[in-house]
Amino acid sequence: MRKRTLYVVLAVAMLALLLVGCGGGEKATSDEAKDKVFVFAQGADPRGLDPAFVDDGESAKIMVNVYDNLVRYKEGSTEIEPALAESWESNEDKTEWTFHLRQGVKFHDGTPFNAEAVKFNIDRQLEPNRTEAMPYASFVYGPVKSVEVIDEYTVKIILNNPYAPFLANMAMCMAAPIVSPTAVEKYGEDFIANPVGTGPFKFVKWDRGQSIELVANEEYWDGAPKLDKLIFKFVKENSVRASELMTGSIDAMDGVDPNDVKTLQDNGIKVAMNPGMNINYLAFFTNKEPFNNPLLRQAVSHAIDREAIVEHLYQGTADLANGPLPSFMPGYDKDLKPYEYNPEKAKELLAEAGYADGLKVTLLTYTNPRPYNSVGQKLAEAIQGDLQKVGITAEIKAWPWTEYKAIVSPEIVTEGDMMIYGWIGDNGDPDNFLTLLDSKEIAGSLNSAKYANPQVDQLLEQGRQEFDMAKRAEIYSELQKIVIEEAPWVFISHATAMTAERDNVVNFSLHPTGVVFFHNVDKK
Amino acid sequence: MLRYLIKRILMLIPVLLGVSLFVFLVLHLFTTDPAMNMLGQHGTNEQAEALRESMGLNDPIYVQFARFLSDLLHGDFGRSLMTRAPVLDEIFARFPATVELALAAIFIATVVGVTVGVISAVKQYSIFDYVSMIGALVGVSMPIFWLGLMMIILFSLTLGWLPVSGRIAVGMEPAHITGLYVLDSILTQDWESLKSALLHLIMPATALATTSMAIIARMTRSTMLEVIRQDYIRTARAKGLKESVVVYRHALRNALIPIITVIGLQLGVLMGGAVLTETVFGWPGVGSRLIDAIMASDYPMVQGTVIFIATVFVVVNLIVDLLYAWLDPRIKYS
Numbered sequence: 001m002r003k004r005t006l007y008v009v010l011a012v013a014m015l016a017l018l019l020v021g022c023g024g025g026e027k028a029t030s031d032e033a034k035d036k037v038f039v040f041a042q043g044a045d046p047r048g049l050d051p052a053f054v055d056d057g058e059s060a061k062i063m064v065n066v067y068d069n070l071v072r073y074k075e076g077s078t079e080i081e082p083a084l085a086e087s088w089e090s091n092e093d094k095t096e097w098t099f100h101l102r103q104g105v106k107f108h109d110g111t112p113f114n115a116e117a118v119k120f121n122i123d124r125q126l127e128p129n130r131t132e133a134m135p136y137a138s139f140v141y142g143p144v145k146s147v148e149v150i151d152e153y154t155v156k157i158i159l160n161n162p163y164a165p166f167l168a169n170m171a172m173c174m175a176a177p178i179v180s181p182t183a184v185e186k187y188g189e190d191f192i193a194n195p196v197g198t199g200p201f202k203f204v205k206w207d208r209g210q211s212i213e214l215v216a217n218e219e220y221w222d223g224a225p226k227l228d229k230l231i232f233k234f235v236k237e238n239s240v241r242a243s244e245l246m247t248g249s250i251d252a253m254d255g256v257d258p259n260d261v262k263t264l265q266d267n268g269i270k271v272a273m274n275p276g277m278n279i280n281y282l283a284f285f286t287n288k289e290p291f292n293n294p295l296l297r298q299a300v301s302h303a304i305d306r307e308a309i310v311e312h313l314y315q316g317t318a319d320l321a322n323g324p325l326p327s328f329m330p331g332y333d334k335d336l337k338p339y340e341y342n343p344e345k346a347k348e349l350l351a352e353a354g355y356a357d358g359l360k361v362t363l364l365t366y367t368n369p370r371p372y373n374s375v376g377q378k379l380a381e382a383i384q385g386d387l388q389k390v391g392i393t394a395e396i397k398a399w400p401w402t403e404y405k406a407i408v409s410p411e412i413v414t415e416g417d418m419m420i421y422g423w424i425g426d427n428g429d430p431d432n433f434l435t436l437l438d439s440k441e442i443a444g445s446l447n448s449a450k451y452a453n454p455q456v457d458q459l460l461e462q463g464r465q466e467f468d469m470a471k472r473a474e475i476y477s478e479l480q481k482i483v484i485e486e487a488p489w490v491f492i493s494h495a496t497a498m499t500a501e502r503d504n505v506v507n508f509s510l511h512p513t514g515v516v517f518f519h520n521v522d523k524k
Numbered sequence: 525m526l527r528y529l530i531k532r533i534l535m536l537i538p539v540l541l542g543v544s545l546f547v548f549l550v551l552h553l554f555t556t557d558p559a560m561n562m563l564g565q566h567g568t569n570e571q572a573e574a575l576r577e578s579m580g581l582n583d584p585i586y587v588q589f590a591r592f593l594s595d596l597l598h599g600d601f602g603r604s605l606m607t608r609a610p611v612l613d614e615i616f617a618r619f620p621a622t623v624e625l626a627l628a629a630i631f632i633a634t635v636v637g638v639t640v641g642v643i644s645a646v647k648q649y650s651i652f653d654y655v656s657m658i659g660a661l662v663g664v665s666m667p668i669f670w671l672g673l674m675m676i677i678l679f680s681l682t683l684g685w686l687p688v689s690g691r692i693a694v695g696m697e698p699a700h701i702t703g704l705y706v707l708d709s710i711l712t713q714d715w716e717s718l719k720s721a722l723l724h725l726i727m728p729a730t731a732l733a734t735t736s737m738a739i740i741a742r743m744t745r746s747t748m749l750e751v752i753r754q755d756y757i758r759t760a761r762a763k764g765l766k767e768s769v770v771v772y773r774h775a776l777r778n779a780l781i782p783i784i785t786v787i788g789l790q791l792g793v794l795m796g797g798a799v800l801t802e803t804v805f806g807w808p809g810v811g812s813r814l815i816d817a818i819m820a821s822d823y824p825m826v827q828g829t830v831i832f833i834a835t836v837f838v839v840v841n842l843i844v845d846l847l848y849a850w851l852d853p854r855i856k857y858s
Binding site for chain 1: 558562563566567568569571572574575578606607608609614617618621673676677680681684687688689690691693694695697803804805806808809812813815816820821
């Protein structure tokens with residue numbers, strides 16, 4: 001026994017010596033000129049970095065800094081301005097869009113950016129190349145019939161029919177960003193982990209679960225970024241991320257937990273609240289008993305104390321909704337008047353609808369927090385409490401989100417009468433929110449209330465073909481009034497997005513689409 | 525010995541087959557299909573159906589299981605539904621982090637556990653004995669999540685001694701040789717990285733070590749007590765040997781064999797059980813990836829990770845058993 005132990009110890013010692021020995025000399029010299037490194041922390045790894053194949057916000061935050069689109073959003077709004085396309089025009093009936101591209105731009109791998117590259121990008125997401133694994137291809141390029149290269153720096157996109165949200169779609173962080181065709185061919189399926197774009201930052205490496213490193217693209221057409229290096233660090237727990245910020249190992253973060261706000265501020269951290277592009281709502285299943293009766297929907301709308309719910313459940317991290325659209329979006333109408341809280345009126349309407357003795361319903365909900373509803377199931381419980389007061393007994397049935405989606409998407413939902421749901425905007429266009437009330441979308445499962453009204457459908461179609469935003473706003477205002485009257489939804493709230501940054505950070509702001517454009521961000 | 529080895533290796537096959545079947549059935553019978561989830565908020569029912577068809581989710585379950593097994597045998601664990609990267613690549617990218625954490629934890633647990641256990645046994649019924657055994661009881665039942673957050677508050681926020689999360693300061697990763705940062709930075713003599721890696725290791729490894737530390741301490745104490753009562757110890761004392769020689773050279777060495785088994789078993793447990801610790805400390809290992817995969821109903825990833833962890837567990841146990849046989853010549857295998 002003694003001998004054996006001795007051998008083990010000796011062998012381990014020798015191995016250690018050997019390993020140290022072959023490590024040999026040269027040490028990485030990292031202390032050249034001090035690079036300006038910015039570390040941003042988010043909750044999870046991106047799913048991937050190919051805009052054609054992902055649909056999650058964590059991916060978007062990185063992709064918008066690696067890729068450019070033909071057009072982009074202005075800072076702080078969802079208005080459109082030129083990017084890789086310097087200008088564009090359309091034909092009379094708005095079905096042919098000609099883009100004049102910026103010249104002399106190169107992808108990070110040296111591939112020149114030109115009309116062929118644009119065509120390649122769109123073609124790979126059109127039929128027959130489109131696959132089910134491309135979550136946004138049919139949304140962004142659905143109206144696109146074909147793409148033609150006119151000359152090296154001119155490209156024409158032909159639509160099936162006029163479509164007002166088209167430009168907004170071209171600015172989106174999914175599907176629309178322009179990727180390097182040579183890189184897609186080189187990496188094949190692995191392009192998703194090896195992104196090459198024309199954006200302000202170049203991809204360097206991805207340590208799974210840990211971080212993604214980008215470096216400044218010094219030749220960026222819109223001027224070199226102020227930072228030398230941009231690092232996205234992945235830290236799952238909100239409070240742990242906040243601790244990282246307080247100790248200074250990161251410079252900024254998103255997904256601030258409301259409970260941490262005070263601690264952060266006490267430690268000299270700036271916490272910013274930004275209006276979020278989302279809506280949190282209660283939908284009635286309007287295609288079956290009992291909520292096919294508008295009176296009953298109105299009764300419930302009066303019974304829910306939305307203000308109290310928003311105030312108590314979200315504690316300042318959400319704004320009360322007065323309609324489906326967030327306030328910064330074109331088409332938002334501040335004069336809309338949703339149902340005020342009035343339990344007496346609710347009881348009257350209930351009696352009028354023939355339920356004077358009360359009513360039993362089933363309320364479906366998801367259990368976990370969602371971006372537009374940070375408290376998860378508690379929202380359903382608050383609604384249940386309000387309904388109880390007017391004599392409506394709501395039984396709650398709850399599932400985790402992934403299962404919930406499967407349960408609420410069939411046309412006739414057998415399990416319940418109403419549901420809690422929400423929507424995260426894609427492109428900053430009002431149609432993107434209002435389309436959730438389109439009767440076509442019942443089959444497509446986006447129309448959670450299974451709401452059908454020919455007049456609403458018609459107004460939606462009219463809005464899609466109208467390019468004058470002022471006129472579109474009128475159309476949408478009319479539409480929203482109808483929707484409020486018919487009450488397929490109870491609008492609850494728009495969740496605000498919170499970010500936090502150290503006090504030496506300059507120009508850092510969260511865009512309404514939930515991403516940060518780091519091109520102009522700096523550190524003092 | 526060789527026959528024993530072969531027999532033990534062959535025995536791994538039914539064990540792993542059982543694990544695969546179990547994981548597969550649990551995931552396929554008790555979760556809804558992931559197609560809707562993959563499609564995102566614009567997904568339609570037709571698209572989901574097409575996706576289900578193309579993923580083979582509409583086939584009878586035994587067909588799916590057979591296909592799954594045959595893929596496994598070809599070393600194909602499938603692709604993650606979330607990232608579309610091969611499952612095995614993702615696991616291997618993260619495995620070194622988990623190994624490093626588990627090794628550091630077992631090191632801490634062994635050093636502290638054995639020391640405390642020996643002293644407790646030697647000074648049975650002393651104040652040290654009582655305090656440490658109560659401590660061990662607390663350690664066994666301490667929720668890692670809570671402990672981790674308390675440690676962060678104390679050592680990172682209040683005292684500022686240790687980094688909050690991650691494996692190493694950003695940009696300090698040493699050249700990739702083994703994937704274990706501590707080892708790699710020693711090999712490349714990158715002392716800055718070594719320091720950063722060690723500082724990052726302390727809290728998660730200690731948090732992870734708590735339970736094992738307590739188990740090892742209690743185990744050491746009881747085996748030591750048993751050994752100390754044996755005749756040969758009395759003989760050694762009677763010969764007039766120094767107490768330290770009696771305790772360390774005679775008693776501890778003989779008590780060590782069952783302790784080594786426990787340590788080995790704990791190593792296996794730690795590899796798989798690092799899930800919570802990895803989540804709290806943002807440690808980019810296999811465990812935290814498993815949590816992400818479960819949250820996203822990414823079941824190729826869940827299946828692959830569980831089977832991988834199970835394999836590591838049984839292989840570690842096998843190695844422990846073999847070491848055990850090798851260290852203790854009294855044990856004979858046939």
